[in-house]
Amino acid sequence: MTARTRTFTSAPSTLPLMLKAVLPALPVVGGLPGIRHQRGNEPDVVLERRGVRTDAAHLAAYREVCGFGPNPALPATYPHMAAFGLHLTLMTDTAFPFAPMGLVHLRNSITQLRPITADETFDVAVRAADLRPHPKGHLIDLVTDVSIGGDAVWREITTLFSRGRGGGAEVSTAPLHGVEAPDGAVQWKLPGDLGRRYGAVSGDRNPIHLYPLTAKAFGFPSNIAHGMWTKANCLATLQSRLPEAYTVDVEFQKPILLPSTVAFGSEKSGDTTTFGVVGVKKASTHLVGQVTPAA
Structure with a gap:
């Protein structure tokens, strides 16, 4: 069966969607028809935007808050900005099997098949996929594909975790199973307003940030701190060492409480760069990631 497609002519407004995301978490209100999320499979729908153009001022603001320097190409995490409103639209639909505010962004994988320049127009498509068990609940993926002229150039897999009963052993090994964050001497001092600054640029104004x-x-x-800010800042730190085509996988572990100071470390072995973010006062791993050449 072919998935139903919903096409958007502009980016969905994220503020009303964030408010809608909160409603299922409210006592009594969250159980009302039209607000309560249905339990079942992932919704069989694709959300798409065509002809997406990059706003120069927005790109500059994103570069500044995430630490990226000037470059003709978009940061590899930047297309996530064009997809985020579609992600929220999908997750706030009651056909999505989990209430958004109960979800944890556990893993994120981005594959850049080639750099996207700031003057290129691209198409974005988002869908949910691979609802599967986890020892403490369930996992589900949001798959985002970006194409230019019909050619695939970028893909993101956002893995979300829903805590609850009815789970089980994962059917496959986690991509970064057994990978540890390298020691690092680079320290980031993160201010208390970082979540508000990134939220203003990304549209992700989840109250927890x-x-x-x-x-x-x-x-x-x-x-x-936002997980996608942390991933972006890692790539900004590695920017001069990244190939043109690569996959970057990260696993988000302990949240970064704001304000705080964390340490970034990286090491290279062959074609693989492993990196991580660890607390300074408490040596807790916040993020571990790897960059590998795109297949």
């Missing part, structure tokens, strides 16, 4: 008070409402002792 904004203020200590809003984060505490969802069980965190303080607001936490």
Whole structure:
């Protein structure tokens, strides 16, 4: 059966979608028809935007907050910005099997088949896939494909974790199973407003990233850094050492509480670069990742 396609002529507004994402987490309200999410398979729908153009001012703001220097090509994490509104649209639909605010961004894989320049127009398509068991719940992927003139140039797989009953052993080994963060001497001092600054650029204004008070409402002792900001800042640090075509996999482990100081480290073995982010006061691993040449 061919998946149903919904086409958007512009990026969905993220603020109303963030508010919609919160509703299923509210007592009583979250159980109402039209708000409660159905349990079942991933929705059989593809959300797409065609003819996406890069706004120069937005790109400059993204580069600044994520640490990227000037470059004719877009940062490999930047197409995620064009897809984020589609991600929210998909996750806030009641046909999506999990309430958005209960999900944890566990893993993220980006494959850049070739650099995308800032003046190129591209198409974006998003779908949910591979609902599967996890020892503490379930996993589901959001798959994003970017193409130019019909040719695939970029793909992202965002793996989300939903805690709950009814899970089981993972059917495949996690991509970075057994990989540890290298020691690093590079320190990042992350301010308390980092989540608000990145949220203003990305549209991801999840309350857990904004203020200590809003984060505490969802069980965190303080607001936490966005995982995609952390991944982007890692790639910005590695920018001069990246090939033109590569896959970068990361696993998000312990959240980074803001403000804080963390250490970045990397090491290369053959064609593989392993990197990670570790706490300075407490040596807890926040992120581990690898860059490998694209197949």
